[in-house]
Amino acid sequence: MCPACNGTGADGGLRLACADAHEPALLGAVYREPRFLPDPSRDDLFRYHRWLPLREPLAGSGTTAVYRSDALARINHLGERLRVDAARVLREAGLSSRVTGLGSLFGIHPGGPDGAGCRRDFTCAGVLIDPRGVGSLSTALTDGDVALFLAALRRVAARCA
Ligand SMILES: [Zn+2]
Numbered sequence: 001m002c003p004a005c006n007g008t009g010a011d012g013g014l015r016l017a018c019a020d021a022h023e024p025a026l027l028g029a030v031y032r033e034p035r036f037l038p039d040p041s042r043d044d045l046f047r048y049h050r051w052l053p054l055r056e057p058l059a060g061s062g063t064t065a066v067y068r069s070d071a072l073a074r075i076n077h078l079g080e081r082l083r084v085d086a087a088r089v090l091r092e093a094g095l096s097s098r099v100t101g102l103g104s105l106f107g108i109h110p111g112g113p114d115g116a117g118c119r120r121d122f123t124c125a126g127v128l129i130d131p132r133g134v135g136s137l138s139t140a141l142t143d144g145d146v147a148l149f150l151a152a153l154r155r156v157a158a159r160c161a
Pocket of ligand 1: 002003004005006007018019020022025
């Protein structure tokens with residue numbers, strides 16, 4: 001369904017735009033089956049075939065993974081602690097840096113004219129971090145790993161200040 005003209009049309013699986021000429025609009029799906037009913041005869045991704053734009057299932061496709069909410073809650077809490085403590089470390093070092101993120105994800109954004117140099121130093125301090133300063137915490141990490149990360153950040157921040 002097109003929200004710009006309220007037009008509808010059959011989806012052959014390749015439709016990306018409305019057939020009518022008007023301003024750009026994001027097409028929405030109108031599901032034949034409004035209820036979310038997994039197919040119990042399958043244990044792979046295609047158990048959700050009623051909700052997928054599917055022509056035919058692939059043989060040997062993977063199954064879905066279920067993560068226990070306590071493990072996710074733990075790494076989200078670790079992420080929050082890392083962001084709060086990293087912001088404090090940078091602030092105490094006198095850097096105009098920012099720390100962003102959500103859940104187990106974080107971004108360290110060194111300020112100043114040599115922000116990129118700061119990130120290079122960070123890698124040399126024993127922490128492998130994305131060149132843009134973003135990272136994520138996995139369920140294998142602990143409070144001790146976050147403490148090591150913050151100690152490395154403190155050393156780098158002292159050099160960058
Ligand atoms: Zn339209």
